[in-house]
Amino acid sequence: MFTGKVAYITGGTKGIGFGIAKILSEQGIRVAISGRKKEDVDHAVSQLSSDPSKVLGIVSNVRNFQDEEKAVSEIKKHFGQLDYVIANAGLGVFKPVDELSVDDWNDMIETNLSGLFYTLKASVEELKKSEGYFISISSLAGTNFFEKGSGYNASKFGAVGFTQAAMVDLRKYNIKVSTIMPGSVSTHFNGNEPSEKDAWKIQPEDLGNLVLDIFKMNPRSLPSKIEIRPSKPNN
Ligand SMILES: NC(=O)c1ccc[n+]([C@@H]2O[C@H](COP(=O)([O-])OP(=O)(O)OC[C@H]3O[C@@H](n4cnc5c(N)ncnc54)[C@H](O)[C@@H]3O)[C@@H](O)[C@H]2O)c1
DSSP, X not given: OOTTOEEEETTTTXXXXXXXXXXXXXXXXXXXXXXXXXXXXXXXXXXXXXXXXXXXXXXXXXXXXXXXXXXXXXXXXXXXOOOEEEEOOOOOOOOOTTTOOHHHHHHHIIIIIIXXXXXXXXXXXXXXXXXXXXXXXXXXXXXXXXXXXXXXXXXXXXXXXXXXXXXXXXXXXXXXXXXXXESOBSSSGGGOOOOGGGGGSBOHHHHHHHHHHHHHSOGGGOOSEEEEOOSSTTO
């Protein structure tokens, strides 16, 4: 079902993006992963496969539309097609709103929200050709606000609304669109160091398996947003 398909995962060098890349790659999907630093990209690629026909590393900052355009043309040149886009790159800064700096705000809005639009805009013509999928990784923080979350909530509420509206616009091209809204995932997010104490959290590979489930679903019953919660309640 998946052999020969091509996926682009933004922010795929670690955390959720890397977990998704690993699971998709194990299914025979050719994967392109992006990150801002060449050494991180090279390291992640080496962990996935030494075979360049299976994995491509791209240096790209999702905050820069030209980077995303270049990333998609590299994928076209290398693999010849693009079937699945997983817009995952993101970050969080958690401070009371009166302490949040303009730089903190811009980091989150430009990465988590503008970056999402840039990735879609750069890839949409290829997705029209493949009648593919555009999946964003938003968060439960995209519908639930919390203390010290103002900037992150703003970016993720925006990401959920953006993805849902895009779903309606792109339906006529048979592009399938949805957003995954995870609770706490064991990653480096927000300066965390993943550890055994994270066993209760969602693991990055769980999200890879969820993405595969989405691809196997009847597209007509694909919801515009999908929540996934860890085993511990209220997280
Ligand atoms: N970890 C969680 O608990 C959690 C929960 C819900 C949603 N999320 C979301 O999942 C996504 C991935 O987060 P994670 O937990 O894997 O964090 P992470 O810090 O482990 O990984 C984030 C990835 O995004 C990349 N990235 C950041 N800014 C980028 C940019 N401008 N351009 C390209 N790549 C960039 C990083 O290099 C890294 O590879 C984010 O959108 C985050 O908001 C995380």
